[in-house]
Amino acid sequence: MARLTARWGRSAAADSATLGAVSGIGTLFAAMGETRGCERRKETRMADTLGDVPPPSKIHLKQVSQIFETPGQPEVLALDRIDIDIAPGRFVSLIGPSGCGKSTIFNVIAGLLAPSEGSVEIDGEDVTGYIGLVGYMLQKDLLLPWRTVLDNVILGMEIRGVPVRQARERARPYLERYGLAGFERQYPPALSGGMRQRAALLRTLLCDTEVILLDEPFGALDAQTRSAMQEWLLRLWEDFGRTVIFVTHDVEEAVYLSDEIYVLSPRPGRVRAHLEVPLARPRPRSIVTTDVFARLREHCVELLGPAPTDLPADVAA
Ligand SMILES: Nc1ncnc2c1ncn2[C@@H]1O[C@H](COP(=O)(O)OP(=O)(O)O)[C@@H](O)[C@H]1O
Numbered sequence: 243m244a245r246l247t248a249r250w251g252r253s254a255a256a257d258s259a260t261l262g263a264v265s266g267i268g269t270l271f272a273a274m275g276e277t278r279g280c281e282r283r284k285e286t287r288m289a290d291t292l293g294d295v296p297p298p299s300k301i302h303l304k305q306v307s308q309i310f311e312t313p314g315q316p317e318v319l320a321l322d323r324i325d326i327d328i329a330p331g332r333f334v335s336l337i338g339p340s341g342c343g344k345s346t347i348f349n350v351i352a353g354l355l356a357p358s359e360g361s362v363e364i365d366g367e368d369v370t371g372y373i374g375l376v377g378y379m380l381q382k383d384l385l386l387p388w389r390t391v392l393d394n395v396i397l398g399m400e401i402r403g404v405p406v407r408q409a410r411e412r413a414r415p416y417l418e419r420y421g422l423a424g425f426e427r428q429y430p431p432a433l434s435g436g437m438r439q440r441a442a443l444l445r446t447l448l449c450d451t452e453v454i455l456l457d458e459p460f461g462a463l464d465a466q467t468r469s470a471m472q473e474w475l476l477r478l479w480e481d482f483g484r485t486v487i488f489v490t491h492d493v494e495e496a497v498y499l500s501d502e503i504y505v506l507s508p509r510p511g512r513v514r515a516h517l518e519v520p521l522a523r524p525r526p527r528s529i530v531t532t533d534v535f536a537r538l539r540e541h542c543v544e545l546l547g548p549a550p551t552d553l554p555a556d557v558a559a
């Protein structure tokens with residue numbers, strides 16, 4: 243911490259470098275790279291749409307497998323031929339037991355990890371191993387304690403070369419609209435968990451990437467804050483129109499938020515089921531009391547349990 247507090251007044255580039263070191267994997271870099279490729283792809287997609295050709299998927303993981311090799315240890319097959327295909331603007335959740343490879347999938351999508359097999363396509367282009375094409379937010383918010391909330395939120399824009407004053411001007415209305423008015427000049431340690439997550443999420447969204455990865459962003463929040471944050475996130479998603487991939491342990495959260503849910507098996511992670519969520523939007527909170535909601539939640543819970551083939555023969559029979 244002494245090292246960190248000695249760095250007040252640093253440049254955005256220095257802050258991004260420290261953040262990479264703090265996070266261990268440089269996740270924010272994945273959110274902040276070159277976006278011109280995305281612009282080009284967007285134009286291509288619009289042209290396709292005008293010509294009545296159905297738009298290609300936004301992001302497609304094609305048969306992705308991941309083997310971890312650690313010297314002196316047996317190999318770990320973490321992901322086994324994962325196929326996930328997501329159309330533009332969808333809200334898609336991944337659920338599965340701890341250790342089934344959800345964060346590994348995100349690291350592959352973000353280009354931080356080269357898959358042992360398979361590929362990642364965005365807008366039909368092979369982007370396996372590319373960083374900078376998606377926004378990525380971890381459960382731990384990684385706000386920089388020496389920057390105000392406003393200056394944390396603009397970090398992505400700053401790193402991409404937007405002048406600080408301009409970036410602050412752009413960010414201010416968002417802070418107001420999304421519940422952070424009055425907190426602009428506060429430092430992260432003064433904020434509640436929910437407020438910190440709001441700031442971190444806004445920072446991710448203002449990086450202007452079209453695909454956003456959220457890895458258990460509400461996992462550490464109490465139930466009431468979590469529920470408020472879910473509604474807040476849906477509002478943000480509806481306003482920004484981004485494609486969101488969301489990892490959660492909480493089945494109810496997945497059903498409430500999502501258009502689609504991928505259920506993963508215990509390690510090695512495989513797609514056990516891919517479900518549509520047939521609930522209209524906008525979704526009032528009371529939707530959780532409907533039969534459709536309850537049935538889907540139960541179905542997910544069953545799928546998360548051991549498959550018949552996972553059980554000892556006498557139990558499965
Ligand atoms: N860098 C690594 N080296 C070795 N094993 C790893 C590495 N990263 C993840 N794993 C293993 O891969 C599996 C999947 O991990 P992870 O993606 O973090 O799961 P989840 O996010 O679903 O909890 C786990 O068994 C984990 O121990």
Ligand SMILES: [Mg+2]
Nearest residue numbers: 344345346457
């Ligand atoms: Mg994880």
